[in-house]
Amino acid sequence: xxxxxxxxxxxxxxxxxxxxxxxxxxxxxxxxxxxxxxxxxxxxxxxxxxxxxxxxxxxxxxxxxxxxxxxxxxxxxxxxxxxxxxxxxxxxxxxxxxxxxxxxxxxxxxxxxxxxxxxxxxxxxxxxxxxxxxxxxxxxxxxxxxxxxxxxxxxxxxxxxxxxxxxxxxxxxxxxxxxxxxxxxxxxxxxxxxxxxxxxxxxxxxxxxxxxxxxxxxxxxxxxxxxxxxxxxxxxxxxxxxxxxxxxxxxxxxxxxxxxxxxxxxxxxxxxxxxxxxxxxxxxxxxxxxxxxxxxxxxxxxxxxxxxxx
Numbered sequence: 001x002x003x004x005x006x007x008x009x010x011x012x013x014x015x016x017x018x019x020x021x022x023x024x025x026x027x028x029x030x031x032x033x034x035x036x037x038x039x040x041x042x043x044x045x046x047x048x049x050x051x052x053x054x055x056x057x058x059x060x061x062x063x064x065x066x067x068x069x070x071x072x073x074x075x076x077x078x079x080x081x082x083x084x085x086x087x088x089x090x091x092x093x094x095x096x097x098x099x100x101x102x103x104x105x106x107x108x109x110x111x112x113x114x115x116x117x118x119x120x121x122x123x124x125x126x127x128x129x130x131x132x133x134x135x136x137x138x139x140x141x142x143x144x145x146x147x148x149x150x151x152x153x154x155x156x157x158x159x160x161x162x163x164x165x166x167x168x169x170x171x172x173x174x175x176x177x178x179x180x181x182x183x184x185x186x187x188x189x190x191x192x193x194x195x196x197x198x199x200x201x202x203x204x205x206x207x208x209x210x211x212x213x214x215x216x217x218x219x220x221x222x223x224x225x226x227x228x229x230x231x232x233x234x235x236x237x238x239x240x241x242x243x244x245x246x247x248x249x250x251x252x253x254x255x256x257x258x259x260x261x262x263x264x265x266x267x268x269x270x271x272x273x274x275x276x277x278x279x280x281x282x283x284x285x286x287x288x289x290x291x292x293x294x295x296x297x298x299x300x301x302x303x304x305x306x307x308x309x310x
Contacts, residue, residue, distance in 0.1 A: 240269035
């Protein structure tokens with residue numbers, strides 16, 4: 001997206017130049033691939049996406065969880081974004097902060113400065129039976145609210161290509177302002193404009209259960225692919241069709257358990273399939289057998305190990 005002067009955006013200063021051979025979600029699925037044997041085709045490659053970071057090992061949506069996911073070799077990071085009262089995109093899943101912090105209230109009614117005073121990590125340690133009354137001061141990366149801008153900086157500074165799957169949460173009082181702010185921020189990092197060259201693919205995907213949200217992003221930034229998330233398989237989508245302009249299906253793993261044929265139908269319709277949230281080894285095996293393109297998991301290290309790269 002050109003800026004107000006009409007110039008194309010300049011990539012963020014921290015963004016690493018993409019090396020020849022670096023792939024995108026189309027061509028870099030390196031996590032699992034079994035070569036052809038005895039005349040049988042090789043097994044489809046699967047990318048491993050860290051759900052809210054390495055959220056089994058660290059508090060979800062904290063910088064510590066995402067650093068851990070990168071260290072664990074995740075191909076991509078997944079995050080949920082919400083808009084604060086003063087217009088900042090923060091990585092928080094729930095509408096309210098009650099579950100994952102020591103505060104209360106909806107994210108949309110709080111300013112970033114309010115969120116910055118809260119502890120977003122000690123709940124996990126306490127839930128594991130550990131006392132952590134001073135953890136907020138000891139390890140802010142594990143307890144501080146994380147802005148999407150800071151997460152983008154982390155990805156840009158990584159020493160390898162790490163992709164990002166951003167989920168917009170709806171309904172929200174801010175409606176289309178979420179997508180507007182999101183595209184503006186991605187443009188600052190050079191991710192929302194036209195591809196700088198033909199072999200380049202965006203490291204960012206936008207996901208949503210809302211087809212309208214994906215439409216807004218596509219209208220503002222056609223180069224950012226969309227993932228249509230599905231909790232249930234409706235009759236409209238059983239044959240593999242997706243909303244116009246969307247190229248990636250995002251079914252929950254329960255859909256695959258009940259309708260394993262869906263993956264083949266989606267692929268036949270020309271779409272890729274990213275499945276959430278795949279934590280159990282049996283579900284990982286199911287995704288392997290069905291040939292999905294990516295799995296979203298709280299346990300990237302363990303899933304990579306099961307896929308042969310641990």
